[in-house]
Amino acid sequence: MLHDQLAWFVAGPVLGLCAVACRALFNGRLGVTGGFSELVSKLSRGSFKFDWRGWFAIGVFAGGAVFLVLWGGPDFHGYGWMTRTFHGSAKFWIPILLVASGLLIGFGAKLAGGCTSGNGLSGTAAFSPASLAATATFFSTAIVVSFLIKAVI
C-alpha cells in the first residue's frame, strides 16, 4: 500500500516544512549537499563531531533504512535506463557512468552552493537570485541530458 506514491500535495508541503523547521529552530538552510560536505570534511580528518548539517544527512540515510524496514524494499529492479540498456559485458559501463555522475553531482553542487534541496528548495523559497539561476540551470541541463540519452539509446 505504502508503495503507492504519496500524493504530491502531501509530500511536497512536508518537504517544504522541513526547510521551514531548519530555519525556525536553528536558523539553518536545509541542504543535503551541505550535510554530505560536513560528513566528508569531518570524517576525512577522523572526527565524528558533526554539526547539524551532518546529522541532517545521517537522518536522510536513516530515513531510507526506516522505509525499507517498515514498508519493504524498493518496488523496482535494476537501475533505470542503465540496466535496461547495458547487458552482459557492456554492464561494466554502469559503475563507470554512476561514479562519473556522482563526481559531477558532488563537485557541481558544491561549486553552485547547493543541490536540488539547498538551491532548489531552500534557496528558491527564500527568493535568492543565485538559487533561482542555479535551479533553472540544473533543471534545464538535466532535461536536455535526459532527452539526449533517449535519442542515443
Next chain:
Amino acid sequence: MRVRIAALAIGLVFGITLCWSGMSSPDVIRGALLFQQSYLFLFFAAAVGTAALGLALLRRRERRALLIDTPLVWTRDSPARRHIIGSVLFGIGWGVADACPGPIATQIGQGIGWSVFTLVGTVAGVYIFLRRSLPETEPAVDVKPRANPAITAAGG
C-alpha cells in the same frame, strides 16, 4: 545537542518522504525529466511554495531561532559564474544517474546496490572540491562566516 537531534529528526522525515514519493526510483526522476510524468514538478512546486510561505511568515515576525539564541536572518546572493557552471555540472550528473544527493542517500538506506557507485562518486566530488578550498565555497543563501569550509566547523 538539541539542534543535532532536531536536525536528525528533520532528516528522517525528509528521507522517508523522499522514499514515499518515489524519488529513490531512477525511473520516476527520468519520467519527469522527459516530461512523461508531472508528479515531480507538482511535488517540487508544492514544496517550494510551502517553504516560501513559511519563510515569509518567519521573516515578517522577525523571530529568533527556537533552539539557539540567534536571530533568523538569511542573505539573497546575486548569481555568479560558479552558480551556473556548478549547476550545469550537477545537472549533467543528475540527468545521467537520475538521482541527486537526497535520493542517493535514501537509495543507500533502502539497500539499492547500484547507488553505492553514485555515492562513491559524489563523496569524491565533494572531497576534491573541499581540497581545492577556494574562498568562494559558501552556500548561495546562508549566514555562515566567509571562511574556508574545510577548516571551519560551522553551524550548531
